[in-house]
Amino acid sequence: MKSILTILILIIMSSTINLNAQHIQKELNYEFNALEPHIDAKTMEVHYSKHHAGYIAKLNKAIEGTEYSEYDLMTLQKLISEKTPAAIRNNGGGSWNHEFFWDILTPTKGMKPSKKLNDAIIRDFGSFDSFKSEFKNAALGQFGSGWAWLIIQDGKLKVVSTPNQDNPLMEFAKEKGTPILAIDVWEHAYYLKYQNLRGDYIEAFFNVVNWDKVSEYYEKAIK
Amino acid sequence: MFTLPELPYKQNALEPYIKEETVKFHYTKHHNGYVNKLNNLVEGTDFANSTLEEIIKNAEGGIFNNGAQVWNHTFYWEGFSPKGGGTPVGEIAKAINNSFGSFDDFKEKFSNAAATLFGSGWAWLVVNKQGKLEIVQASNAGNPIRDGLKPLLTCDVWEHAYYLDYQNLRPDYIKNFWEIIDWVKINERLINA
Numbered sequence: 001m002k003s004i005l006t007i008l009i010l011i012i013m014s015s016t017i018n019l020n021a022q023h024i025q026k027e028l029n030y031e032f033n034a035l036e037p038h039i040d041a042k043t044m045e046v047h048y049s050k051h052h053a054g055y056i057a058k059l060n061k062a063i064e065g066t067e068y069s070e071y072d073l074m075t076l077q078k079l080i081s082e083k084t085p086a087a088i089r090n091n092g093g094g095s096w097n098h099e100f101f102w103d104i105l106t107p108t109k110g111m112k113p114s115k116k117l118n119d120a121i122i123r124d125f126g127s128f129d130s131f132k133s134e135f136k137n138a139a140l141g142q143f144g145s146g147w148a149w150l151i152i153q154d155g156k157l158k159v160v161s162t163p164n165q166d167n168p169l170m171e172f173a174k175e176k177g178t179p180i181l182a183i184d185v186w187e188h189a190y191y192l193k194y195q196n197l198r199g200d201y202i203e204a205f206f207n208v209v210n211w212d213k214v215s216e217y218y219e220k221a222i223k
Numbered sequence: 224m225f226t227l228p229e230l231p232y233k234q235n236a237l238e239p240y241i242k243e244e245t246v247k248f249h250y251t252k253h254h255n256g257y258v259n260k261l262n263n264l265v266e267g268t269d270f271a272n273s274t275l276e277e278i279i280k281n282a283e284g285g286i287f288n289n290g291a292q293v294w295n296h297t298f299y300w301e302g303f304s305p306k307g308g309g310t311p312v313g314e315i316a317k318a319i320n321n322s323f324g325s326f327d328d329f330k331e332k333f334s335n336a337a338a339t340l341f342g343s344g345w346a347w348l349v350v351n352k353q354g355k356l357e358i359v360q361a362s363n364a365g366n367p368i369r370d371g372l373k374p375l376l377t378c379d380v381w382e383h384a385y386y387l388d389y390q391n392l393r394p395d396y397i398k399n400f401w402e403i404i405d406w407v408k409i410n411e412r413l414i415n416a
Contacts, residue, residue, distance in 0.1 A: 050391040090341050143288050144343035144363035144381070164342040187343070187382035188391065196252040196383065 021069055022060045025053055026099055034107035038204035040193045048102070051188055055094030055165070062087035073099065077169035093165030097147060101182050104217075106210035114215035117180075120222075124157040132206065134159045135183075139202045145186040150214075151177030152221045180217040181209065225265075225275070225290075227258045228297050236305040240399040245387045253383055254296040261289035279368045291364035295345060299379050304405035315375070315410040322356035329358075330401060336360050337378045337397045348376040348409075350416045373416040376409050 028048060033041035063069040068076060068088050073096045080089050113121060118128070125131035131150075139148035142161040149160050151168045153175065160168055160175040168177045183189075183205050190201035230250055235243035261278075264286050265271045270278055278290030310326055311319055323329035329348075336358045337346035344362040349372040351357045356375070359367055367374050378400055385396035 046390045054391065086341070146342075187386060191382060191386040192390075195248045195387075196256060 021071075023056050023073055023095060025056050026102075028102055030105075030107050035105060035208045038207045039105070039190075043188075043190065043192045046192075047098075047184075047188060051186075052094070052098040052102075055091045055098065058087065059091035059095045062091055068092070074169070077167060078171065080169075081171040089170070090165050093167055093170070096169075097165055097167055097182065097184070100179060101184050104181055104210050104213050105208050106213070107208065108210070109207075111209070111211035113211050114219065116222075117211075117215040117218045120157050120218065131157075131159070135181075136199070136202050139183050139185050140199055142185050148183050148185060149177075149179045150181035151175065151179050152218065153177035155222060178217075178221040180221065181214045225258050225261050225293060227255050228300075230300055232303070232305055237303060237403050240402045241385075242388050245385070248387070249296075249379075249383060250300070253381075254293070254300075257289045257292040257296065261286065261293055264289060276368060279366045288364040291366045291369075294368075295364065295366055295377065295379070298374060299377050302376055302405055302408055303403045304408070305403070307405040308402040309406065311406045311409065313410040313414075315406060315413045318356050318413060333358050333376075333378070334394070334397045337380050337400075338394050340380050343381040346378045346380060347372075347374050349374050350413070375412045375416065376404065 028044075031041075032044040032048070035044060062085065063076075066088070068079065068084070071079065073092070076088075076092050077096050080092055084092075112118070113128075121128055121131050125134060135148060135150060138159045138161045142148060142163065144163060146161055146163040147165075147167065149162065149168055151158050151160055157180075158175065158177060160173075160177070162168065162173065166173065167182075168175055168179055170176075183202060185198060185202075190198060194201040194204075227250075230246075234246040234250065237246060265273070265278075268286070270282055270286055270290070273281075275290050275294040278286060279294060282290055310316065316326070319326055319329045323332060333346060333348060340346060340360045340362070342362060344360060344365060347359050347361060347367050349357050349359055349367045351372055357372070359370075359372065361367065378397060380393060380397075385393060389396045
């Protein structure tokens with residue numbers, strides 16, 4: 001009887017903790033200067049420790065005591081609808097998008113898409129170069145702040161873009177899907193090094209893509 | 224052909240509030256870039272002989288974005304003076320007090336609008352259809368002329384307007400923005416409105 005009670009108390013306690021879940025910023029897998037010269041250390045530092053950290057802090061404040069506080073970041077994205085308060089939509093998106101972005105970057109040189117992902121790129125875009133040019137155009141064409149994405153939609157790869165901190169997981173996204181690659185085209189992502197030359201930043205980005213990770217996301221998503 | 228208007232002061236004239244390098248990129252790259260893109264886009268269209276105001280009212284997509292951005296930036300630059308700052312003068316001072324209670328209340332409300340505009344865009348002080356002053360936010364290239372409002376003052380909160388100087392600290396940029404406002408110019412705009 002006593003042990004059942006203890007278990008019950010533990011369940012209640014853990015669910016309470018869960019209800020008040022605070023999101024914690026994950027550590028970067030590399031140093032701020034690791035992506036030099038393509039992405040400079042100062043940009044990485046401000047981007048990670050000010051912008052991204054700021055989104056997480058504001059998200060934690062915005063979800064406190066709401067139904068949105070019960071979920072991990074990825075699940076939260078899928079629950080964000082047009083009715084979601086702007087502070088949760090914007091900071092929730094900002095929290096997840098950046099976490100995802102850091103994860104698909106790497107200082108390791110020479111990575112390539114896996115055979116499976118490469119086959120899919122050729123199947124859906126014709127060639128890697130056509131994919132790259134479509135992705136670059138989406139990133140260049142996102143007027144104002146936003147993101148360009150490579151997503152899986154109905155089993156196929158597709159390039160899309162979203163404004164501000166929206167993403168393809170959100171309920172209202174015009175093009176929904178599972179992201180496997182992303183580029184941040186808010187000016188804060190490149191302005192200190194590239195200023196108005198967003199195109200140069202996008203070219204440089206391709207030197208630091210973690211294709212092992214992107215391939216892993218692809219293979220996981222099509223299973 | 225649309226052309227890039229001259230800056231009414233030197234590129235270093237707004238130091239230390241807006242640094243020369245920021246003005247240089249902002250004016251010669253961004254502002255000029257919008258002019259060039261607009262000229263390319265309107266070629267052979269009905270908008271080739273339009274005014275920027277007509278484009279702002281009627282165009283969509285790239286023509287609207289680039290046309291409005293040309294107008295917005297010209298209006299932004301012309302609202303500054305190296306001898307600016309201080310408190311409003313003349314009619315604009317009265318109008319601000321009438322609409323917002325005091326200059327400090329207005330400053331706080333306008334600063335808040337500029338600080339909380341999420342993403343890229345502009346904060347505007349406008350004359351509304353009832354002739355009263357109002358503060359509005361607009362995303363990206365948004366311009367209040369499209370909604371029948373008359374702009375008096377604007378603050379560019381695209382990150383390119385302040386990132387080299389202030390990085391993530393947009394509120395610091397907004398705080399310093401007040402030091403270079405040309406209230407004589409803003410007053411003229413009100414009188415003409």
